[in-house]
Amino acid sequence: MSIIKSQLDAVRAQIERLHVKEETLLELLREIAGEPVNEPKPARKRAPNVKPHVLDFMREVGERGATSSEVDESVRALNPAVAKDTVGSVLSRLKADGALGYDGERYYEKRFTPSPRPFDNGLRAVN
Secondary structure: OHHHHHHHHHHHHHHHHHHHHHHHHHHHHHHHOOOOOOOOOOOOOOOOOOHHHHHHHHHHHHHHOEOHHHHHHHHHHHOOOOOOOHHHHHHHHHHHHOOEEEOOOOEEEHHHOOOOOOOOOOOOOOO
16 A cells, blocks of 8 residues: 555656746747746745655665665755655654554664564573
8 A cells, every 4th residue: 555655756846847847948939939837936946856756765775774864865965855854754754654664773664674583672692
């Protein structure tokens, strides 16, 4: 189910990019035809969906997983305008949805999440 959700998110992101392209082309056609060009509205622009990139990045890192700062760095390399807590929120949601695992330090694609060791609870054996 999480695979289908991630594919749906990727399709939605692609549709959004196509809408932007469509508007640009329509504006150029109006300008060429001598029609008045609509002035851009000072409306708030929605930030691009980073979830597909996060999922792609987690697939790439595979078994070694990644810290939230590593994922954030990857996302910001693609889009520096991403809000401060966006990547952390996306990682948290993906973990809650079961798409990612977390071992206390690193996130992993679910299939690469290390199994917890039953006797490794931070206590050392006393000799």
